[in-house]
Amino acid sequence: MRSPVHVEDARPDDADALVEVWGGAGGRALALPGQEAASSIARIASEPDERLLVARVDGRVAGAVHLLRAPLSPVHAESAVYMVHLHVLEEFRRHGVGMALVEGAVSWAEEKDSPHVISAASASSRDANRFMARLGLGQVAIVRGATTAAVRAKLPVETPAVAAADRRTHRNVGTVLAKRRSMRRAGQTPPP
Numbered sequence: 001m002r003s004p005v006h007v008e009d010a011r012p013d014d015a016d017a018l019v020e021v022w023g024g025a026g027g028r029a030l031a032l033p034g035q036e037a038a039s040s041i042a043r044i045a046s047e048p049d050e051r052l053l054v055a056r057v058d059g060r061v062a063g064a065v066h067l068l069r070a071p072l073s074p075v076h077a078e079s080a081v082y083m084v085h086l087h088v089l090e091e092f093r094r095h096g097v098g099m100a101l102v103e104g105a106v107s108w109a110e111e112k113d114s115p116h117v118i119s120a121a122s123a124s125s126r127d128a129n130r131f132m133a134r135l136g137l138g139q140v141a142i143v144r145g146a147t148t149a150a151v152r153a154k155l156p157v158e159t160p161a162v163a164a165a166d167r168r169t170h171r172n173v174g175t176v177l178a179k180r181r182s183m184r185r186a187g188q189t190p191p192p
Contacts, residue, residue, distance in 0.1 A: 006056045010045075015037035049069040062091075062092035067081055082118050
């Protein structure tokens, strides 16, 4: 017989349990001190458009989800509840924990008059993607991520786009000199 699943708002004393839940999600432990996690939990609790839910089984945190209410897009007036970092500990999977967390998210979306619920699951997590699909959540985007440093390393080492607007009125000196040299070699007279 399964133990009942209870969903409630996270408390600051859940910090260590939440570090365990999300530390296992990426296959490595999070280097986040419990005190910092407790502060984050308290901050989320004070935000009207955020909520952090935990699912408990026999008093133990078995899973969690972070909920954010925000506009569907920058140009939409309708809001959506974004289920972020939905994760269930391995030993509690297939026991109704994920379903209970999603139920909590949908109830909050209804309470906040948000007609949409959006979630993300790791592309490599077949089980999580199947779970979301069974609940009627279709694929609407592919979410990609990297460190800021990794993205910076891939960007061209050029003048930022804001400064590039000046190029329309001022010629790039290097380009002008290269063109003049090329014209001299071809025996043409370069423009002044």
